Amino acid sequence: MLGFVLDEMFDSASGHRAPSGHPERPARAHAVRDALVTAGIADQGRRIVTRFASDEELSRVHGAGYLDDLIKRVPGHTGWLDADTYFSPGTWDAARSAAGSTCQLATDVLDGALGQGISVVRPPGHHATRDRAMGFCLLNNVAAAAAAARARGAARVAIVDWDVHHGNGTQDIFWEDPSVLYLSVHQYPFYPGTGAPTEIGGANAKGATVNVGLPGGCGDLEFAAVFDHVFLPALVAFKPDLLLVSAGFDAFEHDPLAGMRVTHNGFAAMANRLRAVADRICGGRIVAVLEGGYDLDGLAGGMTRVLSSFARPAEPLPPVAPLPTHPVARAAIEGTLAAHAAAGVPIAEAATSR
Ligand SMILES: [Zn+2]
Numbered sequence: 001m002l003g004f005v006l007d008e009m010f011d012s013a014s015g016h017r018a019p020s021g022h023p024e025r026p027a028r029a030h031a032v033r034d035a036l037v038t039a040g041i042a043d044q045g046r047r048i049v050t051r052f053a054s055d056e057e058l059s060r061v062h063g064a065g066y067l068d069d070l071i072k073r074v075p076g077h078t079g080w081l082d083a084d085t086y087f088s089p090g091t092w093d094a095a096r097s098a099a100g101s102t103c104q105l106a107t108d109v110l111d112g113a114l115g116q117g118i119s120v121v122r123p124p125g126h127h128a129t130r131d132r133a134m135g136f137c138l139l140n141n142v143a144a145a146a147a148a149a150r151a152r153g154a155a156r157v158a159i160v161d162w163d164v165h166h167g168n169g170t171q172d173i174f175w176e177d178p179s180v181l182y183l184s185v186h187q188y189p190f191y192p193g194t195g196a197p198t199e200i201g202g203a204n205a206k207g208a209t210v211n212v213g214l215p216g217g218c219g220d221l222e223f224a225a226v227f228d229h230v231f232l233p234a235l236v237a238f239k240p241d242l243l244l245v246s247a248g249f250d251a252f253e254h255d256p257l258a259g260m261r262v263t264h265n266g267f268a269a270m271a272n273r274l275r276a277v278a279d280r281i282c283g284g285r286i287v288a289v290l291e292g293g294y295d296l297d298g299l300a301g302g303m304t305r306v307l308s309s310f311a312r313p314a315e316p317l318p319p320v321a322p323l324p325t326h327p328v329a330r331a332a333i334e335g336t337l338a339a340h341a342a343a344g345v346p347i348a349e350a351a352t353s354r
Pocket of ligand 1: 248250
């Protein structure tokens with residue numbers, strides 16, 4: 001059965017409320033919640049009870065000094081943690097609920113109490129590093145969920161991040177951790193500046209970070225090629241016990257902050273591939289967590305497609321997508337494969353067999 005984090009607290013006016021004109025606004029989560037309810041698919045699963053993250057859950061992925069600083073500055077107040085990252089009186093409760101509920105969902109899926117999961121939360125998390133808020137993110141929800149799954153007994157957890165921005169925070173948190181595979185496809189060069197193909201993990205975790213930086217203008221075909229030539233082989237070789245997805249929808253063709261051309265069908269194609277691979281390698285245990293996405297149609301349509309992909313039995317993997325004809329996009333994929341091969345941690349093409 002599907003599990004949801006789908007709570008109006010994430011889009012309420014008293015919650016995490018943006019200053020006017022800020023793109024990371026309550027309407028984002030509202031659009032997704034509305035779409036899932038209207039499509040009737042939210043009723044096919046179980047909503048989990050929203051809860052705060054415990055101190056232990058947060059301290060696995062964030063430094064004590066950073067958490068103390070947030071607790072002093074954020075609850076009940078309004079202000080900015082950096083040029084992009086605001087807080088309002090309801091932010092601390094929303095952020096702790098986003099992280100805690102996502103941890104609960106991930107461990108419920110790991111335990112088998114739920115089959116797959118969708119976490120519709122904000123503020124987003126993947127730019128939050130161990131010791132720093134940035135890029136609209138305060139607490140790293142997907143990282144906390146991965147760490148919770150590890151603490152619960154998962155030997156390995158994989159995180160696929162298809163948000164258009166590189167998830168520098170998630171990469172930072174697991175840089176030296178070989179038990180968490182982090183795979184990101186993003187626009188590059190672009191905010192936040194990290195995510196080069198040569199960023200492959202620290203000395204203790206070489207190969208456990210995989211970055212594919214695509215040029216602006218890429219769409220469904222290029223993203224499918226990244227999945228087929230890089231992500232799926234890496235996932236099959238890694239054999240995680242749980243697959244998490246940092247599901248941002250700002251690679252959408254009409255997103256106001258970025259320059260990609262992914263359609264609703266493109267998000268469905270990525271979700272279908274991960275759903276099929278999850279069936280093959282980790283008993284179908286997959287959880288998607290909302291990250292960015294600033295066009296409401298991109299968010300609503302994209303997450304609806306992800307949810308319907310997770311809700312039905314996995315479809316067979318489609319034929320391997322051809323390498324992109326766009327030379328810069330093709331070079332990006334080949335550059336990632338070459339960087340891993342050069343470091344002695346090759347991503348095995350052979351594992352792509354359908
Ligand atoms: Zn983003």
